[in-house]
Amino acid sequence: MADEQIHQTGDAAGLAALISRAAGQTNGQTKGLPPVDKWNPPFCGDIDMEIRADGTWFYMGTPIGRQPLVRLFSTVLRKDEDGRTYLVTPVEKVGIRIVDAPFVAVEMNLTENDGEPVITFRTNVGDVVEAGPEHGLRFVIEGENRELKPYLHVRGRLEALVSRAVMYDLVELGETRTIDSVEMFAIRSGGVLFPVMLARELEALSA
Incomplete structure (x- = not known):
């Protein structure tokens, strides 16, 4: 029925x-x-x-x-x-x-908590999510143009694709850190360091 x-x-x-x-x-x-x-x-x-x-x-x-x-x-x-x-x-x-992800992160806000950066996102359907231990960020580089696509875990197995405009602001917050003896470009939020790419790849990607 x-x-x-x-x-x-x-x-x-x-x-x-x-x-x-x-x-x-x-x-x-x-x-x-x-x-x-x-x-x-x-x-x-x-x-x-x-x-x-x-x-x-x-x-x-x-x-x-x-x-x-x-x-x-x-x-x-x-x-x-x-x-x-x-x-x-x-x-x-x-x-x-x-087609890609069920949600799109359309807005980003940076604050601090006990000296640690906290990145908060708003999705196109109104969800407000802080990147951190419970809501991870992952980064994919795809296509012939090597397009960087960040994804934010929202809930369950659902993710939000970070919009291109917000992605540029997000990358501005990145820093080079050594992770497992490898130089990585990464982003910190909520006490978690999220690897973006190998540090040596950043210049090639930006070219």
Whole structure:
């Protein structure tokens, strides 16, 4: 029945109402994000929803323009061990497509805590995340142009791609440190040192 309901839903607003109604079956006293990691509903198939590399959500080929809808969907996202990302409620689980990462970090703020730098990010769906022991940063260099792509752990197995504009500000905070006897370019936040690349690669990447 859940599968039929999902596939009969003709627009994003209808789908959002279905998700909201299902999520409402949880304890009314629950605060914050829904406990999607604790839910084990049946898989009800894939739906025509995609998150593009720039963070834009599409449903049935059309951008979802209403940010409250996008925020609602984002709160019930879960990436499972199979590497796929799903919308999950207490009663159903449906697959969606992710081009790169489900979220994009669009804003960054630097503060200090006991003399240690703390980098806080805001995502395109409103999550505020401090890079540190519980929310790591990882860096990928890919493509013929050797593009640097930082990713921030948000929750579960979900990550945010740090936007290009924010990435430039983030790299400005880097420093050269010796890690396991190797000179590395790295970024510190929340008491953790996150390696970016070999120090000798930085000049080549910046050229």
